[in-house]
Amino acid sequence: MNNENIEKCPFHQLLNQNSMELEQVKYVSGKNISLEQAVFELLPETGSVEVQRDTPLREHKTHTHPTNETLLIIEGEITFYAENQKIPCKSGDRILLPANTKHSSIAGPNGCLYIIALEFVNPEIEKVGARI
DSSP: OOOOGOOOOOHHHHTOOOOOOOSEEEOOOOOOOOHHHHHHOOSSSSSOOOEEEEEEEEEEEEEOOOOOEEEEEEEEEEEETTEEEEEEETTTOOOEEOTTTTEEEEEEEEEEEEEESSSSSOHHTTTTTTTO
């Protein structure tokens, strides 16, 4: 099979075109948000987002991801640990997590529901219609 004729997935090509370079984790405080609002806020023009549900006190051990991520909390609470920071989050809060950042998390006592986008989506910039 000749791999020269195989096209790359357009969604995954967009991941490498992210115009903002962020060198550290950024926390953005927000207000309560519904699942539908969160999905449409983070959904790229072409592509998808991931809906993640963590059971009460679910722990994600220290790991990394090869892409930038935005995590938007919908319900419950979760605490992220990254770059020697403890970052408690609730509904409406978001974390901008640069690629390859070592991080872990623990869901709150009632669990947590959140959306993950594979790019940076910052509400401070969204208000003027641009993505970073």
